[in-house]
Amino acid sequence: MAKKIKHIGIFTSGGDAPGMNAALYAAVKTATANGIEVSGIRKGFEGLIDNDLISLTTNQLQKTMHLGGTVLKTARSDRFRTIEGRKVALQNIHKSGIDGLVAIGGDGTFRGVSLLADISDIPCIGIPGTIDNDTVGTDYTLGFDSAVNTAMACIDNIRDTAESHNRMFVVEVMGRDSGYIGVYSGLTSGADSILIPESPQDLEYLLDKIKGYNSEDAFIVVLSEGNKLGLNYVSSKIRQVNDEIDLRFCKLGHIQRGGNPSASDRMLGIRLGVMAVNALIQGESNKMAGICDNQLVLTPFSKIAKQHSIDKELRSLVELFCH
Structure with missing residues (x-):
């Protein structure tokens, strides 16, 4: 039986991408509906190390879901690359009572939470947020x-x-x-x-x-x-x-x-935000929520290292129109 999740920590990491705020809103909405507390972790892994947590509510996030960027801020973290930094982050996670994580970002973000998983049993689900669309396990990424x-x-x-x-x-x-x-x-x-x-x-x-x-x-x-x-x-x-x-x-x-996310990115954020929290509730961990052929899928972080690249069909279009 999956361990009951009572308190989720959620953060955005790496480059910002339109649609991140919609995913935050959807995740908090889902958690709240299931009686789960949610803390926003500001500035990604830096916030985990600095214990920079804020309370999140659906009312405040509903007003910002149409905005680009991320209301939780984002940052690169050299400190988290060290084992000492990750141990401090884990101490803060335990101290705050967080028993599940949702990480929104790209492959670097998922590598980071995978390193945390090496020293912790805190479950984590990722949401792909990168404008490059280069993440395996989903047809499209946020932004x-x-x-x-x-x-x-x-x-x-x-x-x-x-x-x-x-x-x-x-x-x-x-x-x-x-x-x-x-x-x-x-x-x-x-x-x-x-x-x-x-x-x-x-x-x-x-x-x-x-x-x-x-x-x-x-x-x-x-x-x-x-x-x-x-x-x-x-x-x-x-x-x-x-x-x-x-x-x-x-x-x-x-x-x-920059700029407000398109309808597609807002909808993608909503679907993946809901899925991420439901996956934690169901006992899933160390996987990324994605959409393939318009179906929700979970992909282990270990497979995200491979890059999602242009396929033959798209290359043939470039040849037809540009050669």
Whole structure:
């Protein structure tokens, strides 16, 4: 029989992602309905070490679920990487009476709670919150859809000025080691070329396309930041192949992380928040809540180390529209 959960600690860690606040709201709503106390842990693992806990209620979170970012704050924690830091965190968990954890973040967050599990029997369920959509065990992660919509809108705006001046723009989007944002924002904005980490040969197709390019139409290149070539290198190669092109480049940066979450990200946060708490109640631990083929699934943290990357179908779309 699963141990009865009486007090859950919940935190957000790593990079912020739109939809985190919706997940917080849903988790607290579910816990409250089951008579479970919830404490918010501020600034991720740093808050565990500093015992920076606050009480959370559904009323306060309902008013913030539509906001981007995270009301609990987030931070990287070098101290938690040490065994001493993790022991202090565990002492604070016991001291506060927390007997279950919900961690919202990416693969680094799940590695962190896995390290805590090595010295503790505190059950933990993770919720994937990262705009890169690079987490195995779920089709989509919190923040991805919102980031794509932001990037797409920016590229649409860039196209307006590019068309007016007959310019080529190289637009860099986020995606540390994953091309999901690049593929989705590039295809949906009608980009002429998409360069992603998973397909390094795409640069050759781009350079071949622009050798004799002298059209009055805009030419949009979407570049994932994880592409090893980099913005400066790609720009220099374009100029080498065709120095007649009026070339500009734009790095969208952290604007993709901000803004109110889309309806899809809010709904994803709600579903995963509810699932995470229910999983703790049912005795599950060291697993991530996700959605595959629109079905709720749990994936052990041990399998999250593998990266969710672009599949053949998406690559074929890039080839069809951009090669």
